[in-house]
Amino acid sequence: MVGPARPQFVLFGSSIVQYSFSNGGWGATLADIYARKADIFVRGYTCWNSRRALEVLDQVFPKDASTQPSLVIVYFGGNDSMGSHPSGLGPHVPLSEYVENMRKIATHIKGLSDTTRIIFLSSPPVNEDHIRENRSIYLSELHRSNEQCQRYSEALIELCREMDLKVIDLYSAIQKREDWLTACFTDGIHFSAEGSNILVEEILKVLKEADWEPNLHWKSMPTEFAEDSPYYMVSIDGTKALNGSDWTFHRKIQWD
Numbered sequence: 001m002v003g004p005a006r007p008q009f010v011l012f013g014s015s016i017v018q019y020s021f022s023n024g025g026w027g028a029t030l031a032d033i034y035a036r037k038a039d040i041f042v043r044g045y046t047c048w049n050s051r052r053a054l055e056v057l058d059q060v061f062p063k064d065a066s067t068q069p070s071l072v073i074v075y076f077g078g079n080d081s082m083g084s085h086p087s088g089l090g091p092h093v094p095l096s097e098y099v100e101n102m103r104k105i106a107t108h109i110k111g112l113s114d115t116t117r118i119i120f121l122s123s124p125p126v127n128e129d130h131i132r133e134n135r136s137i138y139l140s141e142l143h144r145s146n147e148q149c150q151r152y153s154e155a156l157i158e159l160c161r162e163m164d165l166k167v168i169d170l171y172s173a174i175q176k177r178e179d180w181l182t183a184c185f186t187d188g189i190h191f192s193a194e195g196s197n198i199l200v201e202e203i204l205k206v207l208k209e210a211d212w213e214p215n216l217h218w219k220s221m222p223t224e225f226a227e228d229s230p231y232y233m234v235s236i237d238g239t240k241a242l243n244g245s246d247w248t249f250h251r252k253i254q255w256d
Helices: 026-033 050-060 095-110 128-133 146-163 170-175 193-209
Strands: 008-013 039-044 071-075 117-121 166-168
Touching: 008 026, 008 050, 026 039, 026 193, 050 095, 071 095, 095 117, 095 146, 117 193, 146 166, 146 170, 166 193, 170 193
Parallel strands: 008 039, 008 071, 071 117, 117 166
Antiparallel strands: none
């Protein structure tokens, strides 16, 4: 462990989380936005469903850890919503079980500490044509449809309302962009930079509007080692060193 200690943000989910540092991903963008403010931990697992997540929940989030996360962003559902395989193998989880699994995940994470906050992400839509066109020669065909994505998305949103938890309706958010089918995915399922940017915007909106104490929006969090120093870059008139601790000019998008 390195110091100083910062608030911990954990991204927990399936491949949309594991790949969140690739292709201009949302995890990498959050890490940039929260540089010197919070540490982003990725606990993403390709192909996982909510059943598999429950099997390791105590290992990923041990209740006796000396430090508990300030924020956990959870995504499972896309794989759960896929069609079942005749063998009984595969990621499909019936909707009612999925809801109960997510309830158990939420209850466990809420119990970590009084200040651990949670944001759930609902299942986003997919580009069904792109998925069919790029079917793997190594994998059995498992049906993935927007009809099922929407059902699982709506079920999670309803659960979060019941449990008074923050949730991002990714199924609707992605489709607000007119060209979402072609712009938001790398393979019909996983996010391109454009898709990831939509998610980042939604996450920041939740964090800005939440009445949490402490506030976890990046503009409200202290910057590490932000005090003035004579060793910074010198102003053009040569009279002072400019504190660049909170400069954001390097970002293509100036996030709110």
